[in-house]
Amino acid sequence: MGKITFFVPGKPMGKGRPRFGNGQTYTPKKTLEYEKLVQQCYLLAGGRKIKGYISFSFRAFYPIPTRKDNKYVTKKQREQMLTGIILPDTKPDGDNIEKIILDALTGVAYEDDKQVVRCDGWNKMYSKDPGVLFTIGEVRECR
Numbered sequence: 001m002g003k004i005t006f007f008v009p010g011k012p013m014g015k016g017r018p019r020f021g022n023g024q025t026y027t028p029k030k031t032l033e034y035e036k037l038v039q040q041c042y043l044l045a046g047g048r049k050i051k052g053y054i055s056f057s058f059r060a061f062y063p064i065p066t067r068k069d070n071k072y073v074t075k076k077q078r079e080q081m082l083t084g085i086i087l088p089d090t091k092p093d094g095d096n097i098e099k100i101i102l103d104a105l106t107g108v109a110y111e112d113d114k115q116v117v118r119c120d121g122w123n124k125m126y127s128k129d130p131g132v133l134f135t136i137g138e139v140r141e142c143r
């Protein structure tokens with residue numbers, strides 16, 4: 001199979017905490033909608049179900065804020081954000097982005113996320129085009 005790389009547009013989103021109401025537990029609507037978007041992007045990129053071990057990596061591209069630390073972002077700061085000098089130390093955390101995408105791909109890219117045996121890393125950065133660039137592939141051997 002090799003690897004599939006796909007882009008999920010929009011501000012990166014983390015996994016929402018379960019909610020409780022009327023004696024039941026439920027997943028927030030925004031989380032469900034984002035998981036559907038992830039699935040659609042994966043399938044549109046030609047993704048299919050992987051039977052073996054899985055590795056993944058991703059880059060999360062955050063929108064450039066208009067304010068940071070209660071001050072307006074200057075033109076110089078904006079340029080530093082785009083060149084990677086200033087990085088997004090904001091929520092969602094990388095591990096929460098990882099969680100929502102891996103959960104969304106369960107049943108679509110693989111039977112169960114227990115098949116994921118390797119994370120090749122993730123990065124957070126600013127971009128004019130926010131979203132998450134996710135790569136998933138089959139592992140032939142671990143070293």
